[in-house]
Amino acid sequence: MLYIKCPYCGLRAQKEFSYGGDATVKRPNINEEVPSEDWDNFVYMRKSPRGKHIELWQHIAGCRQWIKVQRDTATHEIFQTAKVTEEIR
Amino acid sequence: MSQPFRLNKEGLINRNKKISFTFNGKKLFGYEGDTIASALIANGIHLVGRSFKYHRPRGFFGAGVEEPNAKLQVEFNGHSEPNVNATEMELVEGLxxxxxxxxxxxxxxVGAINNFLKMFFPAGFYYKTFMWPKSFWYKIYEPFIRKAAGLGVASIEKDKERYEHKFEYCDLLVTGSGPSGLASAYAAAKNGAKVIIAEDKPRFGGTLLTDDVSxxxxxxxxxxxxxITELKSMPNVTVKNRSQVFGYYDHNMLVMFxxxxxxxxxxxxxxPRQRLWYIRxxxxxxxTGSIERPIVFGNNDTPGIFLSAAAKEYMKVYGVLVGKKPLIFTNNDSAYETALEFKKNNVEPIILDTREEHSSELIDEAKSKGIEIRFSHGVIVANGYKKVKSAKIGKLNKDKNSFEKIETVDCDCICVSGFWTPSVHLASQSGNKxxxxxxxxxxxxxxxxQHETSVGAANGSFTLEESLKHGFxxxxNLSAKITETKTEISIPNVNEKKYGAHDKFWCMPLPKNENPKRFVDFQNDVSVSDIEIALREGYRSIEHVKRYTTLGMATDQGRTSNLNGLQLVSNIENKIVPEVGHTTFRPPFTPITIGTIVGRxxxxxxxxxxxTPMHEWHEKNNAVFVDAGAWKRPRYYKLGSETLFEASKREAKNVRENVGICDVTTLGKIDIKGPDAAEFLNRVYTNAWMKLPVGKxxxxxxLREDGIVMDDGTTxxxxxxxxxxxxxxxxxxxxLSHLEYYLQIVWPELNVNVVSTTEQWAGAAIAGPKSRDMLSKLxxxxxxxxxxxxxxxYKEAEFFGVPSRIFRISFSGELAYEINVKSDHGIFMWEKMMEVGKDFGNQPYGTEALSTLRIEMGHVAGPELDGRTIPSDVSLNGLVSKKKDFIGKNSLGREAFNVESRQKIVGLIPIDRKSSIPEGSHIVQDQNAKLPNPKLGHVSSSCWSVENNNPFSLAIMKDGKNMIGKKFFAVSPLKNKTIEVEVISSHYVDPEGKRVRS
Known part of the structure; x- marks a missing residue:
């Protein structure tokens, strides 16, 4: 079971979180014309990298904040966690 | 009641407390501190089981977790438990x-016939034999395999015991209380670290209990x-015996049983009976120490053959002799300690050492005590069927591939040692290559x-001095990094015997024309010849060899067999062992009970x-409940001997004719506040929200971003x-998570807050033509x-002195209202409604009537919004704004969503107006068509229309809008029903929606 550091609450067990997918995907702006290829990429296309991956988790049984987690998908190592407003380099 | 193999004084058992038990119906006794194994051996019983495949007689082989054979069905304290390791289970009265x-x-x-048919049961037997004919599988092969295979019998009784889970955090977890574990725990405890030390056996000390050291x-x-006494006295240390750390998971999470x-x-x-610890x-x-591995020889599975260290442990810990005429068969010095222990207890062993004559501290001591040692010797084959009677031994030639001399010696046990294998399971589970x-x-x-540090024998250091040094x-060092305190500890003086080098010898050759089974894996009956067959048949990868032969796949996880198996493969393949590699170690290290995994x-x-706050009232009024997620909702209120069908019909009819009330507390409620709330709703919902006035x-x-309907409701x-x-x-x-996602991540500039208020409000719907009259009285x-x-x-008003919210909304399609009060007032509201409603013919109605009402109105719910439908599929395209943007809008333009023949919601009635159409039925054109019969749609919801007094269903149908008036068949293979149906509009009752506005 992963041990995830919520930037608001500290280290908590994985069972308090729910997974939210790739954090680097940007939703096209609302009220703007979006080329259908861009839209399809946003809705359907995701990379499934082996290695470092920045993803979203929600601290659902805690502060309910969505957070960013940089995790190695092969080893589960977590390098960094951050608020969604912060950048992970 | 004498115990012929019990020593007079040796051992750590409590001789003052006798414990009686039975084995295969025979009454026996042992002492407190015995295991089932030690008590049986004390009573001279060795034959305890039959092997898995060949049903060969089997006895004890080890003295602990390494035991491959002695798995028993054990009844105690009202349990019946299969596959209990007799070498681990402590004796309790009445067991x-x-x-x-x-x-x-x-x-x-009877199954032992397999032993004589063994030429027909080679490696991969099941794979080869049960392949054909295919039709034999279900009726002949599978029942046969099920009957013949398997170990014990799981109890069908409900487990009355209590099991618990515990979550724990510590600076240092020490797994095993041998010398290196004790030293590690002690040093860390002295540094002030929070320490847990776990020992799987009842007694602490590991090899310190059996080794002749100071x-x-x-x-x-x-x-x-x-x-241990000092550790127990320290507040920062948790000391646990009978506790097996069996799994090493991610991020240093270990699980202990x-x-x-x-x-x-x-x-x-x-x-509790057992407890599962999640330890971060x-x-x-x-x-975790090391486990002795055997040397492979003919009939090496005969009862009376033990690992040499196990024989020593039986003497030292339990005061039990595994035999009185022992052969010690070894390739290293450690078995000499067993021989010396026998000698100390006046038993004369013979040592067969595969090494050439040489000298070491232990060899010299054995010689000086007059123990007979035969160098360059080994056991070729054990004789005796249910117990070892003698052994054919041989003098090995220089290359150790044939014999210079063969003879037979009498013996009643063989103690074998092929050197030591570090227990690396947990390290491997942690990801360590x-x-x-x-x-x-x-x-x-x-x-x-991860943060695993292996010390002592688990790390390949087999001397006490090294183990203690590594441990301390x-x-x-590890704890000092955490506590930033370092207490100096002087490493104690150690007195131990020096071992000479071991012989890299692991399998006895066979003399010409002799072909006894030489087992590598006892529990799964895998012999040398099975592995040879697998390799001959082309299996190369050790993982494939393992699966084909089942080597190391039994519940003992190949603790005594893995390395010998690897040696064998590497010899045949002419590779070195590291090239062959090893198979994967997986948790649990030892079998654990299902009860412990489940816990509470x-x-x-x-x-x-x-x-809901009204739950007790529902209970008192004969509600039959249904699960809605974790919620309990009244499905119907049973009057007299009514069935579900009768009751729901009565309740629904009463709503159509008079008025009914329904507990709607379970509906999700979200409070949304902030200056940008209207804009937010406008983006979240498909319809327009900017102009909704206050009080409406x-x-x-x-929708989801892919255009599929996610949820509906009123705001x-x-x-x-x-x-x-x-x-x-x-x-x-x-x-709620969806809204939080958009507010926190996508549009953080919107000044809006959302919070769940589902539990804060109790809700009741009042529905029916008389609901306004009733409301005016309320x-x-x-x-x-x-x-x-x-x-x-929408209005806010006092409900008999209690603040309340009145919403004029309807799910039933009738004139209806929903009243919300604070949860604490829910039961007050409900009882008042029942009281006031009497004059209007009010009756409570449950979810079944609720479904009936919404289905015949053509209102969609979960079965239609099933994650596959877009708004137009369920005739809700009128709610989709063309002017503004919203979540999922861009996806609605997709080609497949806009084809003419796109699926659409329709209504179905049976041609006979009588037969209810099972939900999930498939709609087909021709009921007799050849399979696979093309599916035109499926029935999503069914009810008995109380308005028209005949069955009615909703269905999602291909090209639905052009199907109205046509006839099809609804087929339910599950219910074995085929019903001819006619397609009509999904709005069966009040299609113009006049009633809700009346």
Missing amino acids: SATSQNCWPSVNFD IDNLSGKDWAEKI ERVSDHLEKKSKFT AKETILS LKYEEKIDAFIPDKKK ENGS EVGMEYMPTRK ARYGLM TRISENHYHMTTTTAQAANV YPDLDVSNEALPFMG
């Missing part, structure tokens, strides 16, 4: 053990006791992967039960910047006329 995998008895087992002038056992009370005769009602450790010391250590012919942990150093999450505690409700539809504008959203019961949690001072409180209107 009854029986042999497994034998019929009619362990002494005479530490600071104390015997190993006394030193262990001194350290504690046998809390199986050994207790009497225990309190609240003491900052650092982990793996001091193991490395092969040539010096000890075994794998040891490599570079750290690592315990001290059984029955009512399986998941939380959510009850609106029905809204939510009411309470005040300028304050909205009250409702969601379906099932989607409440998902919708709110005598309020104008509830159609003008003052129109459809989709």
Whole structure:
């Protein structure tokens, strides 16, 4: 079971979180014309990298904040966690 | 009641307390502190089971977790438990053990015929034999395999015991209380670290209990006791025996299985039987020791053949002799200690040493005590069927591939030692890539992967001096990093015997024309020839060889067989062992009970039960409940002997004719506040929200970004910047997360807050043509006329002195209202409604009537919004704004969503107007068409229309809008029904929606 550091609450067990997918995907702006290829990429296309991956988790049984987690998908190592407003380099 | 193999004084058992038990019906006794194994051996019983495949007689082989054979069905304290390791289970009064995998008895087992047919049961037998004919599988092969295979029998009784889970955090977890574990725990404890030390056996000390050593002038056992006593007295240390750390998971999470009370005769009602510990450790010391491996020889599975260290443990810990005429068969010095222990107890062993004549401290001591040693010798084949009677031994030639001399010697046990294998399971589970250590012919942990540090024998250091040194150093250094305190500890003086080099010899050759089975894996009956066959048939990868032969796949996880198997493969393949590699170690290290995994999450505690504030009233009034997620909702209120069908019809009819009330507390409720709330709703819902006035409700539809309907519900504008959203019961949690996602991540610039208020409000729907009359009695001072409180209107008013919210919304399609009061007032509201409603023919109605009402109105719910439908599929495209953007809008333009023949919701009625159409039925053109019969749609919801008094269903149908008036068949293979149906509009009752506005 992963041990995830919520930037608001500290280290908590994985069972308090729910997974939210790739954090680097940007939703096209609302009220703007979006080329259908861009839209399809946003809705359907995701990379499934082996290695470092920045993803979203929600601290659902805690502060309910969505957070960013940089995790190695092969080893589960977590390098960094951050608020969604912060950048992970 | 004498025990012929019990020594007079040796051992750590309590001779003052006799414990009686039975084995295969025979009454026996042992002492407190015995295992089932030690008590049986003391009584001279060795034949305890039959092997898995060939049903060969089997006895004990080890003295602990390494035991491959002695798995018994054990009944104690009202349990019947299969596959119990007799070498681990402590004796308790009244315990009854029986042999497994034998019929009619362990002494005479019909299945043993397999042993004589063994040429027909080679490696991969099942794969080869049961392939054809295909039709034989279900009726002949599978039942046969099921009957013949398997070990014990699982109890079909409900487990009445209590199991617990515990979550723990520590600086240092030490797994194993041998010398290196004790030293590590002690050093870390002295540095002030929070330490947990776990020992799987009842007694602490590991090899210190059996080895002839001294530490600071104390015997190993006394030193262990001194350290444990001190650790127990320290507040920062948790000391646990009977506790097996069996799994090493991600981020240094280790899981431990504690046998809390199986050994207790009497225990309190609240003491759990077993406990599962989830331990998050900052650092982990793996001091799991090593397990002796055997040397492979003919009939090496005969009862009476033991690992040499196990024989010593039986003498030292239990005061039990495994035999009185022992052969010690070894390739190293450690078995000499067993020989010396026999000698000390006046038993004369013969040592067969595969090494050439040489000298070492132990060899010299054995010689000086007059023990017979035969160098360059080994056991070729054990004689005796149910117990070893003699052994054919041979003098090996220089190349150790044939014999210079063969003779037979009498013996009643053979103690075998093929050197030591570090227990690297936990290290491997942590992700550590193991490395092969040539010096000890075994794998040891490599570079750290998590925070695991292997010390002592688990790391391949087989001397006490090294083990203690590693333990103290690592315990001290690892904990000092955490506590930033370092207490100096002087490493104690050690007195131990020096071992000479071992012989890299692991399998006895066979003389010409002799072909006894030489087992590598006892538990799964895998012999040398099986592995040879697998390789001959082309299996190369060790993982494939393992699966084909089942080598190491039994419940003992190949603890005594893995390395010998690898040696064999590497010899045949002409590779070195590290090239062959090793198979994967997986948790659990030892079998654990299902009860422990489940813990307290059984029955009512399986998941939380959510009850509405009116639940007790429903119970008192004969409600039959249905689960809606964790909620309990009244499905119907049973009057007299009514069936579900009768009751729901009565309740629904009463709503259509008079008025009914329904507990709608379970609907998801989300409070939305903030200056940008209207803009937010406008983006979340498909319809327009900017112009909704204060005091009005609106029905809204939510999509996912892929255009599929996510949820529906009404949202009411309470005040300028304050909205009250409702969601379906099932989607409440998902919708909240969805809203939080957009507010926190996508549009953080919107100044809006959302919070769940589902549990804060109790809700009741009042529905039916008389609902306004009833409402006016509930709110005598309020104008509830159609003008003052129109459809989709909202008012706040006092409900008999209690603040309340009135929404004029309808799910039933009737004139209806929903009243919300604070949860605490829910039961008050409900009882008042029942009281006032009497004059109007009010009756409560449950979810079944609720479904009937919405289905015949063509209102969609979960079965239609099933994650596959877009708004137009369920005729809700009128709610989709063309002017504004919203979540999922861009996806609605997709080609497949806009084809002419796109699926659409329709209504179905049976041609006979009588037969109910099962939900899930497929709609087909021709009921007799060849399979696969093309599916035109499926029935999503069915009811008995109370308005028209015949069955009615909703269906999602391909090209639905052009199907109205046509006839099809609804086929349900599950219910074995085919019903001819006619397609009609999904709005079966009041299609213009006049009633809700009346």
